[in-house]
Amino acid sequence: MKELRKQMNEAAGVIRKKSNDFKPDIGLILGSGLGVLADEIEDAYEIPYEEIPGMKISTVKGHAGSLFLGKLAGKKVMAFKGRIHYYEGYSMKDITFPVRLMQAMGVSFMVITNACGGIREDLKTGDLVIIDDHINMMGDNPLIGTNDPDLGPRFPDMSNSYDRDLKVIASKAYEDIGMIPKLCVYSAVTGPNYETYAEVQHLRIIGTDTIGMSTVPEVITAAHAGIRTLGISCVTDVLHEPGTQVTHEEVLQVANENRPIFLKLMKKIVSRIPVKSKFEVIS
Numbered sequence: 001m002k003e004l005r006k007q008m009n010e011a012a013g014v015i016r017k018k019s020n021d022f023k024p025d026i027g028l029i030l031g032s033g034l035g036v037l038a039d040e041i042e043d044a045y046e047i048p049y050e051e052i053p054g055m056k057i058s059t060v061k062g063h064a065g066s067l068f069l070g071k072l073a074g075k076k077v078m079a080f081k082g083r084i085h086y087y088e089g090y091s092m093k094d095i096t097f098p099v100r101l102m103q104a105m106g107v108s109f110m111v112i113t114n115a116c117g118g119i120r121e122d123l124k125t126g127d128l129v130i131i132d133d134h135i136n137m138m139g140d141n142p143l144i145g146t147n148d149p150d151l152g153p154r155f156p157d158m159s160n161s162y163d164r165d166l167k168v169i170a171s172k173a174y175e176d177i178g179m180i181p182k183l184c185v186y187s188a189v190t191g192p193n194y195e196t197y198a199e200v201q202h203l204r205i206i207g208t209d210t211i212g213m214s215t216v217p218e219v220i221t222a223a224h225a226g227i228r229t230l231g232i233s234c235v236t237d238v239l240h241e242p243g244t245q246v247t248h249e250e251v252l253q254v255a256n257e258n259r260p261i262f263l264k265l266m267k268k269i270v271s272r273i274p275v276k277s278k279f280e281v282i283s
Contacts, residue, residue: 002148004093004100007054011097012104014052015067015078019045022069025275027102027227028079029218031114032248033255034234035064037072037266038081044070049082052101056094058082061248067101073271078105083114083214087192092142095214096221103151103225109166109273110222110229111266115251116186116212117195118235119204123182125238126258128265130170131162131231132183134216135208138190142217143224152224161223166230166273173268179261184209186233188216194246200239210235230269234258 016022022045030037038044049055049065057065064082071077084095102110118127147154167183174181187203189195191213195203203211210233222229236254237246255262 005148005151008100008104011053011055011101015047015069015101015105018047018051019069022076024069024076024078024105024107025109026075026077026270026273027099027107027110028077029083029098029110029112030079030081031083031214031234032060032236033115033252034113034262035081036259037263038066038068038079040263040267041068041070041072041077041079044068054097056084056090056097058084059088060085061252073267075270075273075275077270078102078107085191085214086138086140086217087190087213092140092144092217096142096217099218099221099225099227100151102222102227107227108275110227111232111269112215112218112229113232113234113266114212114215115236115255116210116233117246118210118238119200120184120209123184123209123235123238125235125254127182127235128179128258128262129182129184129210129233129235130167131186131215131233132167133162133185134219135185135187135206136216136220137187137203138216142221152226156220156224158220158223161219161229162231163228166228169272170230170232170269173265173272176268177264179265184233186210186212186215186231188212188214195239211239232266232269234262
């Protein structure tokens with residue numbers, strides 16, 4: 001883990017140099033087809049992943065490979081346009097390195113997004129939902145190995161990993177733009193194949209509302225790092241019936257069709273996050 005800290009500091013030094021010592025308050029990770037939010041950042045510094053020491057390159061369609069730093073809805077943000085996935089053959093340390101970069105850059109809040117499949121009966125294609133909690137079905141954990149106490153505790157608590165205050169803020173943002181917020185339990189699987197119907201039924205039985213192939217490792221790492229996190233999922237396919245077929249192209253198409261409302265919602269959420277104040281956790 002001390003080697004990781006060294007790598008984090010080296011990468012953060014490069015980012016600071018390339019961004020004129022920009023100091024972000026909020027970190028964004030943008031999922032499949034949702035990278036359009038990065039294009040809305042004002043006066044942005046764009047840094048390709050290959051120029052950042054330790055950053056891996058995404059090999060998946062719909063995931064560009066650049067870090068953007070600038071202002072979004074009046075807040076200073078760093079946004080990762082393109083996610084690195086476990087199923088690409090990268091390690092847990094690799095795919096969570098963006099969160100470690102947020103930690104090294106002094107970020108206090110993270111908003112993480114993804115495209116997901118919907119299991120719960122009331123979910124429909126195009127829904128934007130708030131992640132209420134998660135179930136890790138990936139069979140791995142980014143914190144396995146030696147712990148560096150300078151980065152976080154050996155046994156981090158996950159009871160508020162999706163920050164309660166941020167969920168309230170997000171719900172109010174939904175209401176501001178005339179949407180009804182839905183809270184969902186997200187299960188992460190490794191992929192890259194989509195789930196069988198039997199697997200979907202198993203996940204439903206254990207309390208899953210939505211399924212995806214990301215997010216959970218990053219949120220575990222954020223909890224370890226003390227970064228307060230909000231998760232937003234775009235339901236790009238529904239898995240209510242046996243024989244439902246899904247393609248990655250359809251996932252990207254739905255995400256693209258949802259672009260206007262996604263941008264409006266995300267800007268409203270970011271604008272509401274009180275980055276300079278210390279608000280109390282809601283009991």
